[in-house]
Structures are given as structure tokens and as C-alpha cells.
Amino acid sequence: MPVFKEQVRSKKIIKWRRQSAQSLMETVAGLIFLIPLALFSYDLTFILISSQNNERLAENAARAAANHATNLSAQQAAQQAVDTFNQSAGGNSVSLANFSYDDDNGQISLITKMEIKLPAPFASWSKATVSAHSVVPIVATPAPI
Amino acid sequence: MKEKQLRSITRHKNTGASLVLVAVCAGLIIIFLIACFQIALLLGGTQELNYTADAAALNIAKRSMEIKTSPSPLYADCADSSGMVSLANINRVWGKAYLINANVEEMTAGQELTPAATASGDGAFTFAQAINDDLSAKLNNHPTLLSFFNQIAGLRFLAMFGNSQANSSVKSDWSTASVYRGDTSNLSFNFNQIPGPANTHCLSVKTDSAIYMQGYTPVLANDKPFYFVAFHPIEMPHLVSETFFKQNRLDENSIANISNPLPNAFSAYGTAPNSIGSHAFAIANPQRQYNLSIPHAFASVNLINTAYWIVQNKQVNITTYGFVPETQWGARQIPLGNGNNNHLDGYASLGNEFAGNTLWDALHSVQGDPSETIAQLLQKIQEIKSDFTQANLQQLLQQQILVTNVNNYVIYPNYKSPDNTNPSMQIAPVSANKTKTLPGWLNSAAANEGQPKTLLSQEPTQDQPNYDWEMVFGPGYRAGEHWTVVEGQLDWQPGTGANQTLGQLSIVHNTRCYFTAQPIN
Numbered sequence: 124m125p126v127f128k129e130q131v132r133s134k135k136i137i138k139w140r141r142q143s144a145q146s147l148m149e150t151v152a153g154l155i156f157l158i159p160l161a162l163f164s165y166d167l168t169f170i171l172i173s174s175q176n177n178e179r180l181a182e183n184a185a186r187a188a189a190n191h192a193t194n195l196s197a198q199q200a201a202q203q204a205v206d207t208f209n210q211s212a213g214g215n216s217v218s219l220a221n222f223s224y225d226d227d228n229g230q231i232s233l234i235t236k237m238e239i240k241l242p243a244p245f246a247s248w249s250k251a252t253v254s255a256h257s258v259v260p261i262v263a264t265p266a267p268i
Numbered sequence: 269m270k271e272k273q274l275r276s277i278t279r280h281k282n283t284g285a286s287l288v289l290v291a292v293c294a295g296l297i298i299i300f301l302i303a304c305f306q307i308a309l310l311l312g313g314t315q316e317l318n319y320t321a322d323a324a325a326l327n328i329a330k331r332s333m334e335i336k337t338s339p340s341p342l343y344a345d346c347a348d349s350s351g352m353v354s355l356a357n358i359n360r361v362w363g364k365a366y367l368i369n370a371n372v373e374e375m376t377a378g379q380e381l382t383p384a385a386t387a388s389g390d391g392a393f394t395f396a397q398a399i400n401d402d403l404s405a406k407l408n409n410h411p412t413l414l415s416f417f418n419q420i421a422g423l424r425f426l427a428m429f430g431n432s433q434a435n436s437s438v439k440s441d442w443s444t445a446s447v448y449r450g451d452t453s454n455l456s457f458n459f460n461q462i463p464g465p466a467n468t469h470c471l472s473v474k475t476d477s478a479i480y481m482q483g484y485t486p487v488l489a490n491d492k493p494f495y496f497v498a499f500h501p502i503e504m505p506h507l508v509s510e511t512f513f514k515q516n517r518l519d520e521n522s523i524a525n526i527s528n529p530l531p532n533a534f535s536a537y538g539t540a541p542n543s544i545g546s547h548a549f550a551i552a553n554p555q556r557q558y559n560l561s562i563p564h565a566f567a568s569v570n571l572i573n574t575a576y577w578i579v580q581n582k583q584v585n586i587t588t589y590g591f592v593p594e595t596q597w598g599a600r601q602i603p604l605g606n607g608n609n610n611h612l613d614g615y616a617s618l619g620n621e622f623a624g625n626t627l628w629d630a631l632h633s634v635q636g637d638p639s640e641t642i643a644q645l646l647q648k649i650q651e652i653k654s655d656f657t658q659a660n661l662q663q664l665l666q667q668q669i670l671v672t673n674v675n676n677y678v679i680y681p682n683y684k685s686p687d688n689t690n691p692s693m694q695i696a697p698v699s700a701n702k703t704k705t706l707p708g709w710l711n712s713a714a715a716n717e718g719q720p721k722t723l724l725s726q727e728p729t730q731d732q733p734n735y736d737w738e739m740v741f742g743p744g745y746r747a748g749e750h751w752t753v754v755e756g757q758l759d760w761q762p763g764t765g766a767n768q769t770l771g772q773l774s775i776v777h778n779t780r781c782y783f784t785a786q787p788i789n
Contacts, residue, residue: 146286149286149287149290150286150290152287152290153286153287153289153290153291153293153294154290156290156294157290157293157294157297160294160297160298160301161297164297164301164304167301167305168304168308171305171308171312174312175308175311175312175315178312178315178316178319178427179315182319189326190504228419229330229331230419230420230423232423255427256424256425257319257323257424258323258420258423258424259323259326259327259420260323260326260327260330260331260420260505261330262326262329262330262504262505262506263504263555264555265554265555265556266333266354266355266356266554266555266556267333267348267349267350267356268348268349268556268685268686268687
């Protein structure tokens with residue numbers, strides 16, 4: 124009788140272990156899929172936010188430059204806006220990729236490039252680069268005489 | 269048997285439960301991720317659209333200065349270097365119209381008004397209003413504003429809306445506004461530029477650097493309302509909030525007594541291909557300041573020396589004399605009585621009133637205090653150049669040597685800038701052979717519209733500074749009494765400035781030379 128009970132008990136244990144292992148395997152398999160997905164979404168969110176920050180930076184830099192009536196001072200103002208952003212960029216590096224002061228048409232055009240360090244790198248994909256383009260009128264020039 | 273089947277089903281249900289859970293979670297996460305991505309795109313795209321609308325509104329505000337109209341000849345002197353009037357210099361036009369009407373108001377108060385002066389004031393207002401109305405129509409022209417919008421919107425791409433572009437159309441909202449009401453305009457002035465009584469009800473805004481005409485606040489002169497577009501000094505075109513803009517929209521909040529006030533703020537409305545729209549509002553500013561003035565104007569000084577020759581209480585001749593002492597034989601062989609052999613020759617020493625040979629000396633040749641006359645002349649010149657001082661006027665008059673046979677001198681502005689600003693004041697004699705030195709625009713023959721008035725009249729003096737003597741010939745008469753009566757006065761005939769001339773100062777000397785002969789019984 125005790126032998127029988129022992130046999131039944133061990134069968135139950137084996138059965139419970141088999142079921143638990145299966146669940147564990149499923150969970151692990153699920154996590155293997157879900158964790159990268161979560162990390163990827165985290166990266167994507169980070170890229171989107173950084174991209175929007177870059178857009179805002181390009182706009183601010185262009186607006187700052189538009190308040191200057193000469194090419195040199197305008198470019199310096201744009202660069203200063205980029206430098207100021209860089210100081211609080213949290214690891215991302217931004218550069219003024221292109222700057223055009225079109226005095227004839229009264230427009231400033233610039234491109235800022237942001238190199239984003241991904242918070243959850245995937246193998247060789249550890250960085251992403253986004254760029255933003257802005258065109259604004261030069262408001263510093265007085266009306267013609 | 270049934271128990272066995274149930275266990276089997278339970279085992280099957282348990283098997284893969286986590287997998288299903290993972291799949292469901294993954295699905296939800298993916299859906300959530302896609303939703304977040306779409307929302308991020310939408311928000312990012314909207315932000316890009318807002319930036320585009322902002323830039324386009326700024327472009328409209330900036331380029332509003334490029335919208336121009338051609339002025340009538342009366343206001344050609346207020347135009348820019350291209351001969352046009354825009355939002356940048358419209359206040360110069362209204363400033364000139366205001367000064368002309370302030371001059372008319374001065375004539376009314378001084379009872380010097382004539383129909384010609386009234387017509388000048390009315391014409392100045394009407395022509396200024398016509399320029400204003402034409403410019404107003406152009407500044408509210410939707411295709412023009414749309415083209416300014418597209419200049420910027422066509423160069424910007426909405427990356428998060430699939431690299432599309434913001435669109436607008438002539439039917440979009442292109443509302444305009446007149447903001448900064450009661451603040452500064454871009455027309456500075458000094459109160460001494462404005463003749464009384466208009467200067468008692470002139471509205472101004474004082475800053476640290478200058479006094480400006482008040483923006484969008486009607487000011488009366490000659491019972492006509494004038495206004496000036498408000499622009500803050502040292503300010504660039506910039507964005508403003510929708511609330512601020514709406515409070516100052518002309519269609520919702522008009523300016524009393526002003527017809528078609530020009531806007532100084534503009535709106536832009538752009539839409540993305542997904543029908544999301546964005547509004548932006550910007551204030552224009554020409555970043556140019558002007559002084560209140562009548563640019564092409566002048567004042568003149570006229571010298572009139574007349575000798576009246578009176579023999580036996582009968583005027584026999586009228587001559588003019590110059591600015592240096594001279595002897596004239598004005599009464600030549602004037603017959604005495606009925607006899608042919610009796611006649612009188614009368615002589616006079618004239619021109620002794622002038623102690624010096626400059627125009628300043630000529631001004632002081634009339635005995636009395638000429639300060640009122642100088643102030644009158646100075647005020648008119650300040651209508652041309654606001655910072656012209658009495659010391660400047662004295663220097664100008666002192667440097668002008670009286671020219672023989674020239675009686676008229678003009679004080680006029682000389683411009684080096686193409687838009688007739690910052691003149692230097694000059695003085696020159698007006699004569700047939702020397703008018704080449706005067707600028708081409710100056711019409712020295714222009715008529716002053718007002719009635720002349722005497723500002724200073726000296727008491728008549730006898731035998732000084734001019735005096736006379738006589739010689740009587742013939743058997744029937746002997747020399748009698750002879751004397752001179754010398755009078756002098758400073759007269760002022762005002763002009764409105766509409767015909768260029770702001771007035772003429774006349775330095776008048778009259779010498780009456782009396783000669784008598786006594787019959788010999």
C-alpha cells in the first residue's frame with residue numbers, strides 16, 4: 124500500500140514537473156521574443172523623441188540665425204544654438220551639417236544632424252542618425268531704403 | 269472513462285497557455301507600439317506643420333514691406349529709393365499730410381486762411397488717403413499673401429507626414445490685424461515741428477531715445493483725422509499669440525474715424541495632406557525710423573527796399589534800393605508851378621538801414637525785437653528738419669552774403685540719401701542766372717497760400733538813417749523843407765507746404781522822401 128502511494132506521488136511530481144517545465148519553456152520562449160520587442164520599442168521611442176528634439180533644434184537654430192543680418196553672425200548664432208543643445212543632449216551628438224544664408228531671397232536654410240546612441244543596442248546597430256531641415260525668413264534685415 | 273477524458277482536456281488546456289499569453293501580450297505590445305508610432309508621427313508631423321506655418325507667417329510679415337504702391341506727385345518726396353510707398357514709409361506720407369493740415373489749422377487760428385490754403389489741406393488729406401487705401405487693398409490681397417506663404421512652405425517638407433508639404437489657398441484665412449494700438453509708430457518728431465494750435469492736441473509716445481507719433485490713435489489737424497501705423501523701435505518681425513492677434517483684428521475691432529487702417533500683423537494658415545491645419549500670426553516691422561517732415565519744402569526770405577519820391581505832396585517816382593548806402597536821384601527835374609524854368613531835383617541817401625552785408629544783418633535792419641519772426645521761420649524749417657536749431661538758423665543767415673540785385677533767398681534741404689532723409693539745410697539766392705545751384709525739385713516760384721501778416725513794425729523815423737536833399741532851379745521858387753520818413757517791417761506770408769513753400773519772410777524797408785519848394789513872391 125505505501126509503495127503504491129509512493130508511486131502515485133512520484134507520478135504526480137513527474138507530471139507537475141513536466142507541466143512546470145513546459146510553462147517555463149513557454150515563458151522563456153515568450154520572453155526571448157518579448158524582451159527584444161520591448162527593447163526595440165524602447166529604441167524606437169528614443170529615436171522618435173530624439174528626432175523631434177532635432178526638429179525643434181533645427182527650428183530654434185534657424186530662428187536664432189534669422190535674427191542676424193550678416194552671414195557670419197547668423198552662422199555663429201545657429202552654431203551656438205547647436206552647442207547649447209549639445210551640452211544637454213545626454214550622449215547624443217548634434218552637428219550643423221549644412222548652413223546657407225541666402226541674402227538675395229532673404230532666407231536661411233540649415234540642416235542639423237543628430238547621432239543617437241541607442242539605449243538598447245542590437246549587435247552592430249548601436250547608433251542611429253537623424254537629420255532635420257529648416258528654412259526660415261531672415262527677419263533681421265530692415266526694409267529697403 | 270469520463271475522468272480520463274477530462275484530465276486529458278485539462279492537460280491540453282494547460283499545455284501552451286503561456287505561449288498564448290505571450291502571443292497575446294506580444295500582439296498587444298505590437299498594436300500599442302504601432303499606435304504609439306502613429307501618434308508620434310501625428311504629433312511630430314503637426315509640430316512640423318506648426319513650424320512651417322510659423323515660418324510662413326514670419327515670411328508674410330517680413331515681405332509685407334515689399335508690397336508697394338505708387339504715390340501721387342504730392343508725396344513723391346516721401347517715397348523710398350524706388351519711388352514707391354510701402355508699409356515701411358506710409359507714416360511719412362501721413363506725417364506730411366498731417367503737417368500740411370497743421371499749417372492750415374495755424375492759418376485758421378491766425379486768420380490768414382485763404383481758399384487756396386483750404387484746398388491744399390483737403391488735397392493733402394485726400395491724396396494720402398488714396399495711397400493708404402491702395403496699399404490697404406494690396407496688403408489684404410490673398411494671392412499676394414499666398415505667394416509669400418508658398419515661398420517658405422514650398423521649401424519645407426513635413427517628414428513625418430510622408431515628406432509632403434503644407435498647403436494653403438486664396439480662400440484660406442488671411443486675416444490681418446492692427447496691433448500695438450497706442451504704442452509707438454516709426455515716425456519720430458519734436459513738438460516744435462508742429463505749429464500751434466495743432467501742437468496742443470498732438471498725441472505722442474515718449475521713449476528713452478525719441479518721441480514718436482502714437483500708433484493707430486487718430487490725431488486731429490484741421491478737423492481731419494490722421495493716424496500712424498504702430499511699429500516698436502528696435503524690434504524685428506516676430507510671432508504673436510492667436511489671442512493677441514484676434515483682439516486686434518480689424519474686422520472685429522476697428523479703429524474709430526480711420527478709414528482702411530493698414531495692418532501691421534498677418535496670419536498664415538497651412539494644411540497638411542491629412543487635413544490637419546495650423547495657424548500662425550506674426551507682426552511686421554520695417555526696422556526703419558523716420559522723422560516727421562515735409563521733405564521737399566523750403567522757406568524764403570525776401571528783401572524789399574522801396575523809396576517813394578514825393579514833391580510838393582505829390583508822388584512823382586518809386587524806386588528800389590539795395591543793401592549798401594547809395595545816393596539816388598529819384599526826383600529829376602520835377603517842374604514846379606506852371607513855369608517851364610522852375611524845377612526841382614531831389615536826392616536821397618538810401619540803404620543806410622543795413623549795418624552789415626549778411627542776411628542776418630538784414631533781418632536786424634528793422635528796429636525792434638525780431639525774435640518772433642526768427643521763431644516763426646525756425647518752426648517752418650523744423651518742419652523740414654526736426655533737429656534744426658536757432659543757432660543753425662543764425663549761422664545759415666550769417667553766412668549768406670547779400671547779393672547785389674538779388675532780393676530773394678531760399679532755405680532748403682539738401683539730400684544725399686535716396687529716400688530724402690537726414691538733410692543738411694542750405695541757403696541760396698534766387699536769381700535768373702544762379703538758380704542752377706538749387707536742386708531740381710525746388711520750385712522757387714511756388715505761391716504761399718496764406719495771407720501775409722506783419723510780425724514786426726518799427727516806428728517811423730524822420731531823416732534817419734536815410735536822408736535827402738534837394739536843389740531848386742528857376743526864378744519862381746526857392747528850396748523849401750525836405751525830409752525822409754523811414755519805415756521798416758517784417759512780414760510773414762505762410763504756406764502750407766503742399767506747394768513746397770512753407771512761407772516767406774519779407775524784410776521791408778520803405779523810405780518816403782519828401783521835397784518842397786516855396787514860391788518867391
